[in-house]
Amino acid sequence: MLIVKKFGGTSVGNKERIFNVAKRCIEDYQKGHDIVVVLSAMGKSTDELIEMARDINPRPSKREMDMLVTTGEQISVSMMALAMGFLGVPAVSLNAFQVAMHTTHRYGNARLKRIDTDRIRNELEQRKIVLVTGFQGVDKYDNLTTLGRGGSDTTAVALAAALHADACEIYTDVDGVYTADPRLVKNARKLDEITYDEMLELSTLGAGVLHNRSVEMAKKYGVQLVVRSSLNTNEGTIVREEVNMEKMLVSGVAVDKNATRIAVVGLKDEPGVAFHLFNALAKYNINVDVILQSIGRDGTKDISFTVAEDVADEAVAIIQKSFPKSDYKKIDEEKDVAKLSIVGAGMMSNPGVAASMFEALYDCGVNIKMISTSEIRVTVLIDQKYVERAINAVHDKFSLAD
Ligand code: ADP
Ligand code: ASP
Ligand code: MG
Numbered sequence: 001m002l003i004v005k006k007f008g009g010t011s012v013g014n015k016e017r018i019f020n021v022a023k024r025c026i027e028d029y030q031k032g033h034d035i036v037v038v039l040s041a042m043g044k045s046t047d048e049l050i051e052m053a054r055d056i057n058p059r060p061s062k063r064e065m066d067m068l069v070t071t072g073e074q075i076s077v078s079m080m081a082l083a084m085g086f087l088g089v090p091a092v093s094l095n096a097f098q099v100a101m102h103t104t105h106r107y108g109n110a111r112l113k114r115i116d117t118d119r120i121r122n123e124l125e126q127r128k129i130v131l132v133t134g135f136q137g138v139d140k141y142d143n144l145t146t147l148g149r150g151g152s153d154t155t156a157v158a159l160a161a162a163l164h165a166d167a168c169e170i171y172t173d174v175d176g177v178y179t180a181d182p183r184l185v186k187n188a189r190k191l192d193e194i195t196y197d198e199m200l201e202l203s204t205l206g207a208g209v210l211h212n213r214s215v216e217m218a219k220k221y222g223v224q225l226v227v228r229s230s231l232n233t234n235e236g237t238i239v240r241e242e243v244n245m246e247k248m249l250v251s252g253v254a255v256d257k258n259a260t261r262i263a264v265v266g267l268k269d270e271p272g273v274a275f276h277l278f279n280a281l282a283k284y285n286i287n288v289d290v291i292l293q294s295i296g297r298d299g300t301k302d303i304s305f306t307v308a309e310d311v312a313d314e315a316v317a318i319i320q321k322s323f324p325k326s327d328y329k330k331i332d333e334e335k336d337v338a339k340l341s342i343v344g345a346g347m348m349s350n351p352g353v354a355a356s357m358f359e360a361l362y363d364c365g366v367n368i369k370m371i372s373t374s375e376i377r378v379t380v381l382i383d384q385k386y387v388e389r390a391i392n393a394v395h396d397k398f399s400l401a402d
Helices: 015-030 045-056 062-086 118-125 152-162 196-204 212-221 273-283 309-322 345-349 353-363 384-397
Strands: 002-007 034-039 091-094 101-103 112-115 129-133 136-138 144-146 167-172 193-195 225-229 237-240 252-268 291-293 300-308 330-343 370-374 377-383
Touching: 002 015, 002 152, 015 034, 015 062, 015 129, 034 062, 034 118, 034 152, 045 062, 062 091, 062 129, 062 136, 062 144, 091 118, 112 152, 118 129, 129 152, 152 167, 152 212, 193 196, 196 212, 196 237, 196 252, 196 330, 212 225, 252 273, 252 309, 252 384, 273 300, 273 309, 291 370, 300 309, 309 330, 330 384, 353 377, 353 384, 377 384
Parallel strands: 002 034, 002 167, 034 129, 091 129, 101 136, 167 225, 193 237
Antiparallel strands: 101 112, 136 144, 225 237, 252 300, 252 330, 291 300, 330 377, 370 377
């Protein structure tokens, strides 16, 4: 069997953890399997590198940031190769350039385009454990790029697809995918299995346990994932196309604190305004999420929407540039908000689900600022200070606890 294993930052955070991972990989290697291991940077080292960079230059170049943070993963793989060598097992570490992992050239948020597998296959044939840096790639000009925060999961799934691996195992610091972030919701329950579609919604809506692109890619290439702990041998969560269980009404609750609400007040109430607004944002690659337009009154209307916090100021500047001042009254920006979402395939045929969520929020006194829905999700925007109270109330409402 060819197995791709991915270990996150906490799982390789210190010497003891590195040896723990090394031993787990060696166990499977000694059963005769081919092992490819994807690693993230040790502990919080990516955050630390970013902080150091901002201290030197508060508006750093994206190219240099990628050059910098890709070092974190390089440290992990070489340390791991040293540990495996110490344990007497041949291992080789490869960075994105050596593999090579080709990406687009969008620094900080590049997309994987193609992976050369020859080098990895060669090393495997020589019975080495192959250790690959997560989260990074190379563009067509040989610049190093990164895939976005949490992107090592995507590296692992992409490698599993490219190598036609028999298994893709994502090892992390919790036992699997839970009905909500177990650090926020004490009653959260581990799921035995979840569909790609549900997992994709959850990870896009803030469940950081898997990078959303990794789920997208797993679905596209039919890579079945197992999410489990690197610290114990408990069975994890399987992510796949179909699940055996009856579809749950709601399978999970997620929060995303990284949201800002922008309201453009007093726009002209005429055709083309929304197009003009969102087209301008799209041109600059700004992703817009929950959208709300008020009913027109006295020839004007308001449009509000959410964007990720780190692009909010840029979004406001784009609107100011794209509309003459006389075309609107003012732009409001609200940063202390969070998105709270419920996700479940069973929602499709059950109209009362949204109402139950709103009831849970009403019962705990949390006001809803915006609402958006899809076939398998309901998202509300709330004040950030109520996140913990709200997520626990909504989670309990749907009896997601044991
Ligand atoms: P890694 O470094 O292994 O990639 P991450 O920090 O990226 O780990 O992801 C694991 C974390 O995701 C957990 O520690 C947990 O707090 C968080 N998390 C958020 N939502 C969920 C969820 N629904 N199920 C499990 N973990 C979740
Ligand atoms: N080290 C990177 C990050 O912290 C990638 C990852 O952890 O997946 O975002
Ligand atoms: Mg992660």
